[in-house]
Amino acid sequence: xxxxxxxxEFWRRDKTWFSSGQTRPYVDVSHQVILYIExxxxxxxxxxxxxxxxxxxxxxxxxxxxxxxxxxKTTLMDVITGKTPCDQGSVYFGQDINLLEHSEPKIAxxxxxxxxxxxxxxxxxxxxxxxxxxLNTHKGIWFTLVAKLSTAESDRIDEVLRTIGLEQQxxxxxxxxxxxxxxxxxxxxxxxxxxxxxxIDEPVAGxxxxxxxxxxxxxxxxxxxxxxxxxxxxxxxxxxxxxTVTVLHQGAVLAEGSMDSIQNNPDVIEVYLGEEP
Numbered sequence: 001x002x003x004x005x006x007x008x009e010f011w012r013r014d015k016t017w018f019s020s021g022q023t024r025p026y027v028d029v030s031h032q033v034i035l036y037i038e039x040x041x042x043x044x045x046x047x048x049x050x051x052x053x054x055x056x057x058x059x060x061x062x063x064x065x066x067x068x069x070x071x072x073k074t075t076l077m078d079v080i081t082g083k084t085p086c087d088q089g090s091v092y093f094g095q096d097i098n099l100l101e102h103s104e105p106k107i108a109x110x111x112x113x114x115x116x117x118x119x120x121x122x123x124x125x126x127x128x129x130x131x132x133x134x135l136n137t138h139k140g141i142w143f144t145l146v147a148k149l150s151t152a153e154s155d156r157i158d159e160v161l162r163t164i165g166l167e168q169q170x171x172x173x174x175x176x177x178x179x180x181x182x183x184x185x186x187x188x189x190x191x192x193x194x195x196x197x198x199x200i201d202e203p204v205a206g207x208x209x210x211x212x213x214x215x216x217x218x219x220x221x222x223x224x225x226x227x228x229x230x231x232x233x234x235x236x237x238x239x240x241x242x243x244t245v246t247v248l249h250q251g252a253v254l255a256e257g258s259m260d261s262i263q264n265n266p267d268v269i270e271v272y273l274g275e276e277p
Contacts, residue, residue: 024110025097033094033095034094035091035092035093035229038090039054040076049070050089053072055246057229060224061223061243062223062242063230063242063245066231066238066246077114081199082104093196097110108193113190114190115186121189123175126171126173127166128161130174131161131188131189133189134189134192156192160188165218166181183211198228199229202231204234242258244257
């Protein structure tokens with residue numbers, strides 16, 4: 001056995017004297033709400049991207065955000081994940097964790113994962129390796145070089161593969177996957193990191209009808225164990241997954257409720273669908 005192999009065996013993740021995962025703080029959801037957004041405003045050169053927005057997301061729910069371009073959807077995601085600072089307002093993860101006090105990497109470590117519209121996977125690595133790289137483990141160079149997958153971590157990857165429906169593609173290079181499969185893999189990469197909240201941006205853009213249907217099943221299955229927030233323009237897809245829909249307009253919440261109530265809301269019909277009520 002070589003020195004590197006001996007070192008890896010000694011530092012196996014299931015034998016180390018410390019936890020391989022990132023320790024996360026307790027998230028207080030005793031009021032059933034996991035994300036509190038109040039009075040949130042963001043301006044860009046005088047344009048108000050968010051205008052005193054108030055939004056509350058319940059723990060374990062699947063919430064859809066819709067709205068025309070410029071309504072504030074992307075800016076809202078950017079503020080939640082620490083990418084964009086706000087002018088005023090508050091964003092709390094549970095009752096006690098002020099997200100505005102944390103950096104973008106720290107917010108991800110706290111358990112808030114984000115998937116952008118365009119899939120970003122490691123094309124030259126296998127599906128399995130992409131998930132391994134995404135595990136909630138220490139990311140130090142030395143630890144990454146010498147650590148060996150524990151049985152629990154290997155089982156976790158297998159579980160994610162089953163969830164996203166890519167068991168048969170585990171050894172395939174990610175670059176060889178179809179567009180829909182890459183989207184599922186990226187969702188799986190988020191799941192491997194064990195987030196409490198998943199922020200998903202336009203997951204079915206460019207998908208076939210069959211892939212869209214499978215994605216609806218996937219996201220629906222994740223709600224409960226995770227809180228899932230989906231930004232999407234495909235209204236049929238939204239109807240297939242959403243119990244609660246929030247409509248944004250000019251940086252604020254215009255309406256909120258079931259898809260049926262939203263589609264019959266006079267204000268939504270006028271400003272979002274471009275029709276007179």
